[in-house]
Amino acid sequence: MSPEQIPVLSSDVRRRILEHLNVVAGQAPPGAPTGRSAADLAAYLGLHVTTVRFHLDQLVSGGYLVTAFERTPRVGRPRKLYAAPHLDPEAETETQRHYQVLAGLLAQSWPVDGGDQVTPEEAGRRWASGHADPSRASTEAAVTPGRWLAKVGDMVDQLEHWGYTPELSTSAGGRAVTITLSNCPFLALARVRPDVVCGVHHGLITGALDHVGEHDVAIEVRPFVGPTRCLVKVTTETPFTTAAPEGESR
Incomplete structure (x- = not known):
């Protein structure tokens, strides 16, 4: 992430705009418009429209909002509308809900003005820590392939909560797990x-594995290895005391 991108959500005003537009998108009936004009948002926030336009430009430049001009039969210049990025209108409601979870996490995880900056990775790690199953908490790393893969399964449960249907394969005697993520709900x-x-x-995976005692793990995220497919590879650095069962993929 470049230094220019980091401060975008450090502003309370921009976080409020993003959160409001995602709430609008989440509550709108299928096919209903979700865009709002700068004047609409200024009225909602109680700020001058020029101030709001400045913050909107920052959010658009950072890729957090998209714009379109209102279609209307009225004569005159059409209004410019701002909206949160959305998926295909034909996408299922459940998938849209997962997107709102992500947007809400980003909007709420940045501190108030003057506070410490929170990266997307740290936001994901905090979410995973806060939603992990307390009964699965551990302070010891796995030392057998079976225990390691069981812990990876806990992490995969987190990904499934976010709307994925991950496919797993193992290599290196069970030490490395490659996870294929298709049709990202946040595409x-x-x-x-x-x-x-x-x-x-990356933060979700780190937080989920930390919760089960897996701190010494190499994580590689490879986005867009296909049009709608990403790969995640997690490899434990903890030595195993038992080899992987014969016949396991290498």
Whole structure:
């Protein structure tokens, strides 16, 4: 992430705009418009429209919002509308809900003005830590392939909560797990800001594995190895005391 991109969501005003537009998108009936004009948002925030336009420009430049001109039969210049990126209108409601979870996480995880900056990765890590199953908490790393893969399964449960149907394969005697993520529910945002979406995913994986005692893990996120497919590879650095069962993929 470049230094220019980091401060975009450090502003309370920009976070409020993003959160409001995502709430609008989440509550709108299928096919209903979700865009709002600068004047609409200024009235909602109680700020001058010029101030709001400045913040909107920052969000658009950062890829957090998209714009369109209102279609109307009225004479005159059409209004410019701002909206949160959305998926295909035909996408299922459940998939849209997962996108709102991501947007809400990003909007709420940045501190108030003057606070410490929170990266997308840290936001994802905090979410994973806060939503992990307390009964699965551990302070010890796995030392057998079976225990390691069981812990990876806990992490995969987190990904499934976000709308994925991951496919797994193992290599290196069970030490490395490659996870294929297809049809990302956050595809619209990932295409314009892969650093944000992949950062959150990296944090989710880190937080989920930390919760089960896996701190010494190499994580590689490879976005868009296909049009709608990404790969995640997680490899434990902890030595195993038992080899992988014969016949396991290498």
